[in-house]
Amino acid sequence: MISDLDVPLGKRIELARRRRGLSRAVLAGLVGRSAEWIRQVERDERAVDRLSILLRLAEVLKISDVAGFLGSAMPQAPRRSAPQVQVNELRELLYQPKLTREPAPADDDDGQLDHLRRDLAETWTGWQDSPNRYTITLRRLPALLRAIDEIADAGECADQLIAGTYRLVSAVLRRIGDQPLALLAIERAVEAARRTGDPLAEITCAGGFATTLLSLGFPDRARQLALSLLDELQTRVPAESATEISVYGAMQLTAAEATAADDDQVAAERLLDQARQTAARLADDRNDYRTGFGPTDVEIHAVRIALTFGRSRHALRIAETVDTGRIHARERRARHYITVAQAHSRESNTFGAIFSLLKAEEACPEEIRFSAEARDVVQDLLARDNALVRTDLWALAERSGLA
Known part of the structure; x- marks a missing residue:
């Protein structure tokens, strides 16, 4: 029985598999996964985040001391957490009850809706295409939420703006890691979108709900x-x-x-x-x-x-x-390059991983700072300590607040 908690879980799985005389393909078939999945787990390139799968592995490998084998208390290398972002103002606005208001005069309504429509479009554009998208969007969102509260009873056009604003709020909160608050915001978006009579708006917001469930x-x-x-x-x-x-x-x-x-x-x-x-x-x-x-x-x-x-x-x-x-959009380019960096890192291609991270930084520096995937790749590369790229890597880590 392997009980040394200093041994990574992936290595413990590999040793237990070899001890049982099982190939990766056979073990994969017994637990309902692929041989490549087993390889990634054994190399600690992929986490086993479902208790049911962990228990099935222990059963197939005939582990008697399941708790010792899984090593839930085993020490992990320290990881930099996401930058702390203050969303107290957003939280307070989201938690406020929505009260019925007296309708504003039509002329005032039209002007206010036009102004809010421009503000919302600019904020969405900043979120998708600004190199400082987190800073800019988080600064503008509280004012947008207060503004839509003022036009809440102005009809279908207002509901379109309300749905778009709450959907944006949810997207931002989801990316910074506040998933419960993101769920609350996307529920508001779906509710408003249903009142618009626009099936595309409604289904788009509901798609945001699905993405939030995935992140949860x-x-x-x-x-x-x-x-x-x-x-x-x-x-x-x-x-x-x-x-x-x-x-x-x-x-x-x-x-x-x-x-x-x-x-x-x-x-x-x-x-x-x-x-x-x-x-x-x-x-x-x-x-x-x-x-x-x-x-x-x-x-x-x-x-x-x-x-x-x-x-x-x-x-x-x-x-x-x-x-x-x-x-x-910048954010999509940055996230794509981060994914490519992850792939290079898993293939132990340090140069490819760093080049991809630098391209991501070029597209959207703040995405490197806030992305959990980027932080993990940087930490992995720092642990390898390749002297040929050490200077560039540490400079990137410092610029991104990761070192």
Whole structure:
């Protein structure tokens, strides 16, 4: 029995597997995973975050001291947490009850709605395409929330703005790691979108709800919701205009990502292929309803999904075909380069990982600072201490607040 908690869990699994005389392929079949998945776990490149899988591994490997084997208290290398962001003002605004107000005069209403519509569009653009997107957006959101509270009873046009604002609030909170507050915001967005009578707005907000469920650790529920939204789109929207096609394709990608997180590779690949067919109907990548979709977006998701299943080499092969110049927003370029850095890191390609992180920093410096994936790659590279790139790596870590 392997009980030394100084030995990483992946190594303990490998030693127990060898002791039982099992190949990776056989063990994978017994626990319902792939041989590549087992390889990634044994190399501690992939965490086993489901208790049911951990217990199944212990059962198959005939471990009597399960608690000792799993080593829930084993020491971990210290990791830099995400930068602390004060969202107290947002939290207070979200927690305030929404009271019925007297309707404002029509003339005042129109002017206020136009002004708010411009502010919301500028804030969304800053969130998607500013190098300082966290700083700028967090600074502007409290005023937006107060403004939409003032026009809450102004009708359908106001509901469109309310839905868009709360959806943006949820997206920001989700990225900085406050998932419960993000869930509260996206619920408000869905509620307002339903009142607009616009099925695309409603389903887009509901897609944000699915993404929030995924970030909360409920891939099965996120998958079910995304697939039901696809069915609803087919029923309610003809998917004839470019906007309709774009929103439908974006929902296919959301479903594919949730399905991959739910460990169903065949279904995830099928959804990706369907999204490729949808993207082929568009002339270029689009950003309708602030949901990016097009041929480039499909391949970006293909890279991420390949990495989800531990197929880092395949992810890098797909990444070689992605024209990053066609990625419509800084944050998407940065997140794509971070994914590529993860793949290079798993392949022990330090140079490729650092180059990709530097490209991500060039696109959006704040994404390096706030991304948990980027922080993990930087920490892993620092631990390897390659003298040839030590100076560049430590400089990046210091600029990003990671060292």
